[in-house]
Amino acid sequence: MMAILKRCEENGNLERITDEDLGWMRVALAQGEVALEEGEVPIGAVVVKEGRVLAADHNRTEGDRDPTAHAEILAIREAAGVLGGWRLLETTIYVTVEPCPMCVGAIIQARIPRVVFGADDPKAGAAGSLYNILQDRRFNHRAEVVGGIMGKASAELLRRFFRNLRDRRQDGGNSTDKETCSEG
Numbered sequence: 130m131m132a133i134l135k136r137c138e139e140n141g142n143l144e145r146i147t148d149e150d151l152g153w154m155r156v157a158l159a160q161g162e163v164a165l166e167e168g169e170v171p172i173g174a175v176v177v178k179e180g181r182v183l184a185a186d187h188n189r190t191e192g193d194r195d196p197t198a199h200a201e202i203l204a205i206r207e208a209a210g211v212l213g214g215w216r217l218l219e220t221t222i223y224v225t226v227e228p229c230p231m232c233v234g235a236i237i238q239a240r241i242p243r244v245v246f247g248a249d250d251p252k253a254g255a256a257g258s259l260y261n262i263l264q265d266r267r268f269n270h271r272a273e274v275v276g277g278i279m280g281k282a283s284a285e286l287l288r289r290f291f292r293n294l295r296d297r298r299q300d301g302g303n304s305t306d307k308e309t310c311s312e313g
């Protein structure tokens with residue numbers, strides 16, 4: 130893989146990211162946008178091997194009524210189906226938000242060697258924020274982790290989701306008040 134050092138515009142760190150990485154992160158962000166439109170927490174993930182998308186999906190916990198339907202889990206399952214096996218060797222997973230412990234567990238099980246994510250998740254992140262499981266030598270698999278790639282855009286998607294949620298709650302409160310008034 131062509132690995133060039135590029136200054137990440139957001140965190141100022143020198144990271145091993147390529148233009149290709151930025152392109153795939155845009156694909157993950159587009160998945161996050163779809164999630165937002167569907168009323169899901171807007172997180173997108175893409176699994177790529179040798180310049181080819183194996184799977185791209187987004188969080189579906191609400192629609193699927195499934196607490197495990199995180200973007201990474203769905204993309205990993207689909208990618209394994211495409212490859213015809215559970216080992217996702219020589220792949221990179223791009224995800225808009227730092228993976229949680231469950232998803233990091235799935236990344237280890239799938240033997241994914243490289244993880245690129247956007248925004249940090251200080252409340253649930255297991256790729257450096259709360260835990261750094263992917264680089265814990267006690268596990269039989271470790272991955273290269275690159276964070277903060279298009280992190281601002283990824284975090285902005287989340288902000289839009291929670292702003293919509295608050296607005297809806299406030300609208301709900303107002304309409305109840307109106308009903309009460311008309312009844313009175």
Ligand SMILES: [Zn+2]
Pocket residue numbers: 199201228229230231232233
């Ligand atoms: Zn997760």
